[in-house]
Amino acid sequence: MSLTRKPTRRGATAALTVTMAAALGAAGAGASSAGTTAPQTAPQTRQIASSTLGSDYRITLTALRSTEDEYAASVRLQVFTQSGGAWKESDRVTVGDVDGWFWYPLTGKGAVCEFSTASTEPAPVTVSLLLTPSVGCSDPAHYTVREGRVYAG
Numbered sequence: 001m002s003l004t005r006k007p008t009r010r011g012a013t014a015a016l017t018v019t020m021a022a023a024l025g026a027a028g029a030g031a032s033s034a035g036t037t038a039p040q041t042a043p044q045t046r047q048i049a050s051s052t053l054g055s056d057y058r059i060t061l062t063a064l065r066s067t068e069d070e071y072a073a074s075v076r077l078q079v080f081t082q083s084g085g086a087w088k089e090s091d092r093v094t095v096g097d098v099d100g101w102f103w104y105p106l107t108g109k110g111a112v113c114e115f116s117t118a119s120t121e122p123a124p125v126t127v128s129l130l131l132t133p134s135v136g137c138s139d140p141a142h143y144t145v146r147e148g149r150v151y152a153g
Contacts, residue, residue: 043067046107048075048129049115057145058087059117059125061095063106072099073106075129081148090148095127095141105130113137122146 044065066072075095080087114128
């Protein structure tokens with residue numbers, strides 16, 4: 001006598017998952033072997049600080065979520081100058097290392113420990129950001145904005 005077992009919901013779900021993974025893997029393998037790559041999506045961003053220095057400069061800090069590691073992020077410092085009545089980017093630098101920050105502390109409460117600017121030429125900029133709530137803030141990074149360009153130190 002032969003017994004036939006009905007597939008359980010768990011078994012059917014597992015089989016479907018394996019089948020989908022195999023299909024997606026095969027589709028990805030075919031695309032990469034053909035020499036094409038999937039288009040990368042733009043990283044998630046969040047402006048975490050901004051300062052406008054009269055009509056000369058607007059300086060922003062933006063967190064950029066890593067496309068490689070969901071917990072990592074980079075921080076971009078951008079300088080904008082007035083041109084034709086609109087703010088146009090004149091320079092940008094990465095604060096710290098690329099993907100050297102943690103996304104959640106950077107985008108949460110208390111992320112900016114220090115962000116100071118001054119309306120002088122050259123304009124000093126100091127940035128200190130939260131590493132983690134338990135570790136605290138980073139050492140201050142010092143920049144100078146001169147004629148719309150950012151210089152370290």
